[in-house]
Amino acid sequence: MAEMIIKNGVVYDPANGVNGEKNEICIKDGKIVESVGAGARIIDAEGCVVMPGGVDGHTHCAGKINVGRVMSPHDMRYRPIPGLSGQEARTKLLRPQVGYNTPNTHAIGYRYSKLGYTTIAEAAIVPMMARHMHEEFEAIPILDKLGLVLMGSNWQVMQYIADGDSEKLKAYVAWLLLAARGYGVKVVNPGGGSNWTWGKNVTSIDDKVIDFDVTPAQILLGLAEANESLKLPHSIHVHCNNLGVPGNLPTTLATMKLLEKVKASRDRQVMHLTHLQFHSYTGTSWMDFTSGAADIADYMNKHDHLTFDMGQVIFGPAMTMTADGPTEYRNARMFDAKWSNYDEELEDASGVVPLSYTPYSFAHAVMWAIGLELALLVKDPWKVMFTTDNPNGGSFVNYPEGQALLMSDKKRQEVIKGFPDMAMDRMSLQNIDRELDWNEIATMTRAMPAKMLGLTEKGHLGAGADGDVAIYDIAPEKVDPSVEHEAVKKALSFAKYTIKGGEVVVADGEVTATPKGKVYWVNAYEGVLQAEKDRLMADIKERFAKYYSIQLANYMVEDAYLPRPVEIRPEAI
Amino acid sequence: MPKETVIAAAEMFKASKFAIIYFGMGVTQTRARYKNGDNVSSLVSDLNQTNKVVMMPMRGHYNVTGFGQVAAWEAGFPMALDFARGYAYYNPGETGTNDILMRKEADAFITGAADPGAHFPQESVKHLFKIPAIQVDGYANPTTEFSDVVIPAAIAGVECEGTAYRMDCQPIRMKKLIDTTFKSDEEILTDLINKVRELKGGA
Structure with a gap:
């Protein structure tokens, strides 16, 4: 591959301490290098912001999203953001695009690329269905991908925790990642997915899981310790119990405190808390609920063992999809909405429900405020990832809107002016005047997600990193993001250039090339002792013979589903 | 349906720990069509107030x-x-395919891994006899009778690899067991689109 040099841009590369300097970025054979020859292609980034390619560490982009598509043919016509949503005819280069919250796979690849994002992590897949995730990954062009594997309601996981057999649990976690070709351990409403098999849920981290002598707290600790013992690149990735329930704040804080006793095996958090907005509510019902963001932020500011992402709400239609089966049933009843439900044998549950957020609802207005409050009240941007929990809080194509809001108190106050009075004494955003700068935005969308996931070649522009670069047509020395909200949003929505693996894939906001991306997965099973493997396989064979509806021989994802794999061995990094 | 049957069904649901309603074309293809399915899903949603109940389509x-x-x-x-x-x-x-065939709008037809000759309404099949039809399939069936071109394909899971989704959406790897001289569906369709592009000069 040819050489490339990006000149004259204002570079934000927080991982390498570069904060708005006019540096040159050199790329050779798809990787960032120190220097290139005189014949290198010159990309002129005069008057532009230059950042590493964006990393979305939590998005629902393959698997359950297909249920959302089938449920919402109406979504395919939504076009609130021209160029990033709705129906677009094929071209000589591009496949047809449709949709907003649940776009087709090709649109997902094109639109993330237009935003300057180059890596995405599917947030939740049951191991059984991992083959489906990889099939959709293969149909999402341009981007590099990875998948997090659901383990928080898995029968064998719970059994080993109840038995206190930490070695077998460790072997099983490694085996599940191998079976699914997954990247990390996802825990959704621990224990709740299993109870949902019987139409029940758990309501605190100390409830018992039906038929298993364990609590959500024990599941969280067990998986966290297994995760650290295996030295996985990512920590456990946790969706707490009681999502979306007024008064869930104590559950969330208890979960955060619980993990204080686990020691990280790497230079990263021991737990990533996802879409924290949905877990930061006080009160006893929607009538008396208020923002709990201040309490969460206070804890986060005093402790360093956690990271989180926002789960920012975007006003307008959204599509909720989660392994939290009981939550989706509750959503469907509350909004009288369509409901889809899955019960995944021994592994977990899930559901999909469309809904819409409106600023005229005080509850939705406060939810919108909480996401921003969390990101602004937590001082260290290295603890915060920007997300909308796409498409649960809103479609990823709204990321520029959310990011620009973090940079402008003026714009936030304009939005808040339209809120109902009932929202105002339940939130504190109107009193927060912090405005993030470009370096903090680059941290929350690039450097932090890559570090949080343990992706060493992503999220930065140092030598050896992947040649993934986003160039936005906005001059930091000329444009003040605190007053020019629309200019920031426009620049972040349509990158001047997106470069993926050293190839220009977006120029002037249009997709110019559609290479295929890589899929990252973690092979920790190699490092498990043979005696432990033997002990585990005896159990697995028994489980498959007794309970699974498929054969063990049909379970493991085959090589054919990962044509461009990147296998990561925990001991190698 | 007698009232006693409805009550007996309700009692069955209430006594169950986990119930599944499998529904088929009797629900989706009789009068009121998708409205029947809507009624089943409303019932399932309500039943979950007391018991775990789900529904799943019986796909063919x-x-x-x-x-x-x-x-x-x-x-x-x-x-x-x-x-x-x-x-x-x-x-x-x-x-839908039958909407277009019933309106006699289609002027050519291609089918694969299906047997419209056996399963489509008579009015649709009559139109299929009148227009050029291509069949891609491993076996002869009633569709073969009106097809102008028949391209025999390798059988996935026997003669070539692939993926099939069970009716609960569980993907299963189809393995190749024996060699064949026939092409897979994918190869046949890729050859066809390449030839069409060559003839039409398209992208």
Whole structure:
């Protein structure tokens, strides 16, 4: 591959301490290098912001999203953001695009690329269905991908925790990642997915899981310790119990405190808390609920063992999809909405429900405020990832809107002016005047997600990193993001250039090339002792013979589903 | 249906720990069509106030679920795709295969891994006799009778690899067991589109 040099841009590369300097970025054979020859292609980034390619560490982009598509043919016509949503005819280069919250796979690849994002992590897949995730990954062009594997309601996981057999649990976690070709351990409403098999849920981290002598707290600790013992690149990735329930704040804080006793095996958090907005509510019902963001932020500011992402709400239609089966049933009843439900044998549950957020609802207005409050009240941007929990809080194509809001108190106050009075004494955003700068935005969308996931070649522009670069047509020395909200949003929505693996894939906001991306997965099973493997396989064979509806021989994802794999061995990094 | 039967069914549901309603074409293809399914889903939603109850469609035709899955992620909709606008347009009742055949709108037809000759309404099949028809299939069946061109294909899971989705959407790897001289569906369709592009000079 040819050489490339990006000149004259204002570079934000927080991982390498570069904060708005006019540096040159050199790329050779798809990787960032120190220097290139005189014949290198010159990309002129005069008057532009230059950042590493964006990393979305939590998005629902393959698997359950297909249920959302089938449920919402109406979504395919939504076009609130021209160029990033709705129906677009094929071209000589591009496949047809449709949709907003649940776009087709090709649109997902094109639109993330237009935003300057180059890596995405599917947030939740049951191991059984991992083959489906990889099939959709293969149909999402341009981007590099990875998948997090659901383990928080898995029968064998719970059994080993109840038995206190930490070695077998460790072997099983490694085996599940191998079976699914997954990247990390996802825990959704621990224990709740299993109870949902019987139409029940758990309501605190100390409830018992039906038929298993364990609590959500024990599941969280067990998986966290297994995760650290295996030295996985990512920590456990946790969706707490009681999502979306007024008064869930104590559950969330208890979960955060619980993990204080686990020691990280790497230079990263021991737990990533996802879409924290949905877990930061006080009160006893929607009538008396208020923002709990201040309490969460206070804890986060005093402790360093956690990271989180926002789960920012975007006003307008959204599509909720989660392994939290009981939550989706509750959503469907509350909004009288369509409901889809899955019960995944021994592994977990899930559901999909469309809904819409409106600023005229005080509850939705406060939810919108909480996401921003969390990101602004937590001082260290290295603890915060920007997300909308796409498409649960809103479609990823709204990321520029959310990011620009973090940079402008003026714009936030304009939005808040339209809120109902009932929202105002339940939130504190109107009193927060912090405005993030470009370096903090680059941290929350690039450097932090890559570090949080343990992706060493992503999220930065140092030598050896992947040649993934986003160039936005906005001059930091000329444009003040605190007053020019629309200019920031426009620049972040349509990158001047997106470069993926050293190839220009977006120029002037249009997709110019559609290479295929890589899929990252973690092979920790190699490092498990043979005696432990033997002990585990005896159990697995028994489980498959007794309970699974498929054969063990049909379970493991085959090589054919990962044509461009990147296998990561925990001991190698 | 007698009242006693309805009450007996309700008692069964209430006594169950986990109930599944499997529904088939008797629900979706009789009068009121999707409205019948809507009634079943309302019942299931209400039953979950007391018991765990779910519903699942009984799909036919081998990998029909897989077609729906792939069509949904590739184009946005699971069936009845109309690409005339350059992107998928979807309106069952207007763009379904039988909607188009009944209106005698189609002037050519290609089918694979299905047997419309046996399963489509007579009016649709009559039109299929009148227009050029291509069949891609491993076996002869009633569709072969009106097909002008028959391209025999390798059998996935025996003669070639692939993926099939069970009716609960569980993907299963189809393995190759024996060699064949026949091409797979994918190879045949790829050859066809390449030839069409060559003839039409398209992208």
